[in-house]
Amino acid sequence: MGKNTSARAGIQHHDRQAQRPFRLLVTGGGTGGHTYPALTALRTLQERLSDRGRTVEVLWVGNAAGLEARVTAAEGIPFQAVATGKIRRARNPLKMLSRANLTDMARVPWGVLQARSAVARFRPDVVLATGGYVAVPVGVAARVCGRPLVVHEQTLRLGLANRVLAPFAARVAVSSESTLSLLSGSARERAVATGNPVRAEVLAGDADRAVDTLGLQGFDRARPTVYVTGGAQGANQINELVGAILPWLLEHANVVHQCGPASLDAQREHTTALPPSLAARYLPVGFVGPELPDLFALADVVISRSGAGTIAELTALGTASVLIPLASSAGGEQAHNARHLAEQGAATALLATEVTAADLRDAVEPLLTDPQRRRAMADRARVLGRPDAADRLVDVILDAAGEGR
Ligand SMILES: CC(=O)N[C@H]1[C@@H](OP(=O)(O)OP(=O)(O)OC[C@H]2O[C@@H](n3ccc(=O)[nH]c3=O)[C@H](O)[C@@H]2O)O[C@H](CO)[C@@H](O)[C@@H]1O
Structure with missing residues (x-):
């Protein structure tokens, strides 16, 4: 084929690509930490391709009981549920053979068949897997159907689902350069550090608006x-x-306390025991929905678990925090996340097995009373932030599809 002919063929191929929608099959979920990065990558891909006059057809394959089912329903994203199995870890290997684990494992082959039929029918340009148990059958189905698989890992250590899928993924996207060295040789060659995508709206909050949206008059x-x-x-x-330091905390600060829907009534009880002047500065809430960006914009200090999603948000925003990791998180990854930030001066991490109220008070006090210290920590947090993570992940998705950025 002559040079002109091949250039023409290239242009025709490009035109055909430009006309047909890009098909993305998304999988991942269970919690916000897996669901929101996938949602953010999808929205960013849609924006990028819409600039080129191209649409994205999407199918999200997930767990009917996971957060992804609710999020896709709210966003109008086509969703298909598949059966999943969850392995409950135990120190004693015999306890791993529990009835619940065995029943769940029996569901996995059925989930793989369902996922295989979804992938075969949808014929995606790329399958994006962001972790969680449901990603395993779908990732396996991508492999069986010969569709390119992109795996994204939010945490500093690779989660179990992604460890299973990484060896046959076309690309492995991780959230931090420090994770690259944890990958085996061949997976490392296909890996790139993109950061962990944060929803665009989370970065566009307004502190003044939070007063109205949350009723903080x-x-x-x-x-x-x-x-x-x-x-x-x-x-x-x-x-x-x-709860144990609440009166002291309210002497120094206003507090919005997201305590989980199940604990809201108990938490409201604390308000009744407070003098009215302090109670006025305390708002317990079960779950923070669309008000989250404004609340983040208002917050000077965050007291939090150290799940990867929250860490990505705190660093992208540049917010000082006191982190109390979930001790039982897989492989101790929340402690690892918290330690990583604390080592950079970007957060205070409470890593003791038994964190006391006095520990929390000692950690929060200097951040409340010394604005300079708080700002220095916030600045160090911002250095670790990756506000361009969604764009980098979309580069990886387009590369895996064999398309230009
Ligand atoms: C218990 C568990 O398995 N935790 C894991 C889970 O975190 P999990 O999903 O529980 O927590 P993350 O911090 O990763 O993400 C939570 C997300 O929900 C949002 N949010 C939270 C509360 C609220 O009221 N409203 C709201 O919108 C947060 O801002 C954040 O975007 O996945 C993460 C990513 O793989 C892991 O690092 C965590 O170890």
Whole structure:
């Protein structure tokens, strides 16, 4: 083929590509940490291709009981549920053979068949897997059907699902350069550090608007505001620790306390025991929905678990925080995340097995009373942030599809 002919063929191929929608099959979920990065990557891909006059057809394959089912319904994203199995870890290997684990494992082959039929029918240009148990059958189906698989890992250590899928992924996207060295030789060659995508709206909050959206008229804006969060379900440990120092905390700050829907009534009880002047500066909430960006914009200090999603948000925003990792997180990854930030001066990490209320008070006090210290920590957090992570992940998706960026 002559040079002109091949150039013409290239242009025709490009035109054909430009006309037909890009098909992305997304999988991943269970929690916000897996679901929101996939959603953000999808929206960013849609924006990028719409600039080129091209649409994205999407199918999200997930777990009917996971957060992804609710998020896709709210966003109008086509969703298909497949059967999943969850391995409950135990120190004693015999306990891993529990009835619940065995029943769940029996569901896996059925999930693989369902996933295979979804991938074969949809014929995606790329399958994007962001972790969680449901990603395993779908990733395996991508392999069986010969579709390019992109795996994205949010945490500093590779989660179990991604460890299974990485060896046959076309590309492995990780959230930090430090994760690359944990990958085996061949997976490392296909890996790139993109960062962990943060929803665009989370970065566009407005502190003044939070007063209206959350009804914080009783807050004293001359004092700093603390946002306490235990993740979507809330965290009993954090609720108890904050409850124990609440009157002291409210002397120094306004507090929005996301305690989990199940604990909201108990947390409201604390309000009744407080003098009215302090109660006016305390708002317990079960779950923070669309108000989250404004709340983040208002918050001077965050007290939180150290799930990868929250860490990505705190660093992208540049917010000072006190992190109390979930001790039982897989492979101790939340402690690892918290330690990583603390080592860079980007957060205070409470890593003791038994964190006490006094530990929390000692960690929060200097951040409330010394604005300079708080700003220095926030600045160090921002250095670790990757606000361009979604764009980098979209580069990887387009590369895996064999298309230009
Ligand atoms: C218990 C568990 O398995 N945790 C894992 C889970 O985190 P999990 O999903 O629980 O927590 P993350 O911090 O990763 O993400 C939570 C997300 O939900 C948002 N949010 C939270 C509360 C709220 O009221 N409203 C709201 O929108 C947060 O801002 C964040 O975007 O996946 C992460 C990513 O693989 C892991 O690092 C965590 O170890």
